[in-house]
């Protein structure tokens with residue numbers, strides 16, 4: 001499908017997908033199917049399989065067999081790199097198709113989905129280099145009788161559980177890095193946004209990935225996800241989602257085989273704006289930081305911490321930006337903010353907006369559901385007079401709702417920023433280098449932006465401090481997470497005997 005011929009409307013009939021095992025689709029057979037309605041249009045667009053516990057076992061067994069016979073880990077880095085590069089090439093060719101289905105299931109604007117797929121191509125290209133450059137260490141300082149080497153090995157079978165907010169991007173921030181070092185995988189996408197994960201499996205088979213290296217099981221978190229986190233034969237699990245389920249993942253690992261974990265969880269990320277910032281630039285950045293992906297990002301900048309002397313003026317500047325943001329049909333090229341991904345999430349966000357008003361915050365902009373005749377949409381919303389104890393200042397809303405809190409000193413700004421159980425991301429807006437550095441050093445967050453927000457790419461790692469998670473994804477750090485080190489001691493010449 002190319003851009004010119006793309007029919008930018010939902011399909012007439014929902015498309016049915018099997019799940020992916022051993023390099024091929026498996027049809028539903030007598031398993032149940034889940035139907036997904038497009039959140040932007042309210043019509044059915046896809047049907048996916050509700051996999052069973054046996055299907056999870058089969059997928060793990062397939063990944064295990066592929067790992068043990070070394071069909072992937074036994075290849076040289078150059079050969080693995082070739083498959084990752086070919087994946088990037090095919091993904092570039094099929095980008096429009098992937099973006100279309102991503103938009104249909106998730107509700108994000110098509111222009112944004114296209115940009116995300118382009119970013120994913122970059123992830124595969126970058127990780128291909130890591131497949132060739134990944135290496136260990138050596139110790140040549142152990143005396144004439146001993147040589148020490150440290151090797152990096154793949155962890156084994158890796159499970160990946162992803163959420164619905166960035167179904168394809170979050171997947172591609174993990175998969176190429178996991179595969180670069182020779183692991184094999186089972187992915188479990190969110191039950192509401194599964195099909196682009198299946199498409200990636202198809203693309204990788206096309207690119208020459210050996211069968212069984214990448215398997216996909218679809219279905220609910222409660223059954224399929226739980227079976228994966230409980231599984232005794234999964235060596236490592238990367239989970240991205242809510243902090244509550246993250247806790248369940250840690251418990252399951254403790255109760256099963258102590259599988260190694262990577263966790264990327266919730267956030268309540270501060271945007272700190274000083275009076276000396278380029279306020280026009282900052283207002284645009286702050287509006288983007290909470291409006292992008294309808295605020296359904298783990299790294300959305302949902303708390304605006306702004307110097308008191310400019311607080312009212314700056315809040316109004318952000319509200320003016322909100323008024324100009326184009327909210328609407330995700331398949332419309334001009335749309336900047338699309339639909340809310342699930343009914344439940346829509347209710348959650350509207351619930352927080354009501355709670356903010358009940359708790360005494362002042363609604364400056366938005367706060368209402370937008371009616372386009374179909375789908376579910378919420379206007380970008382700004383609350384002033386927010387205090388630190390209010391739910392809208394403390395809890396992850398996961399929607400386009402910004403809570404404004406003023407500060408007087410640098411110390412106070414840092415204290416408010418750190419007054420959260422989370423530590424995923426933070427931004428500071430100032431033209432003063434001292435303030436920028438002080439704040440970036442002292443705010444506890446895994447990602448930090450100065451005079452920008454939500455930037456990223458394959459080079460820099462992603463992940464959180466505090467209750468936002470464990471470990472890092474992407475970059476060199478990301479690939480290393482999916483390896484384990486082995487130390488090897490090599491005797492040179494004859495050993496000193498133990499028994500005389």
Ligand code: TXE
Pocket residue numbers: 161162163164165188189190191219220221222224225226227229240241242243245246248264265266267297298299345348396397398
């Ligand atoms: O997340 P879940 P949900 C937050 C956000 C949102 C809330 C609920 O606040 O409102 O979570 O979203 C799988 N064992 N975030 O319900 O349940 C599930 O199928 C194993 C923030 O969608 O955490 C899906 O694939 N897996 C977050 C994935 O976990 C289980 C992104 C995430 O679902 C499971 C998403 C179980 N018992 C939601 N239960 C962020 N900050 O990025 C569910 N899953």
